Amino acid sequence: MEENNVFNDKIFNFEDRLVRFAGECIFFTRNLNKSFENEYYKNQLIRSSGSSSLNFGEAQGTISNKDFVFKVSLAVKELKESRNSLKIFDYIKEGDENIRILLLKEVEELIAIASKMIMNKK
Structure with a gap:
């Protein structure tokens, strides 16, 4: 695995x-690679990873703890969906292996x- 990767830069702001x-x-x-299958899971991954960030952004503007928990729970749901898409890419050995491993590690930490x-x- 690469020693010099973007996830080596520690970010403390969630x-x-x-x-x-x-x-x-x-x-x-x-x-x-361009294929029907890759396009499907690629679109899923883009939507779910972006949605987790957007839902957490909304959570920061909530007034009650209940609303915060709800929005962060949505972010977790989307992160788990992202993890699943990445696992599918990993199973079919699609995309750069080192990057897949890094993304899978990061999504586990975020969850x-x-x-x-x-x-x-x-």
Whole structure:
């Protein structure tokens, strides 16, 4: 695995990490082979990774803990969908292997962080 990758730069702001994850998913999909299957899962990955960032952005503007938990829960749902799309690409060995591994590691960390935020608000 590459020692010099974008995820080596530590970002401590969760929203910024979500934005970076969504952007890196876009970069990953730009290099996929053109096929019906890849287009389908590529579009899913772009939507779900971006949606996780957008939902967390909305969570920051909520008034109650209940609303915050709901919005962050939506972000977790979208992150899990992103993870699933990445796992499919991993299973069929599509795209750059090193980048797939990095994205899968990052999405696991993002899910864990967001889930902890939810538990702390309950």
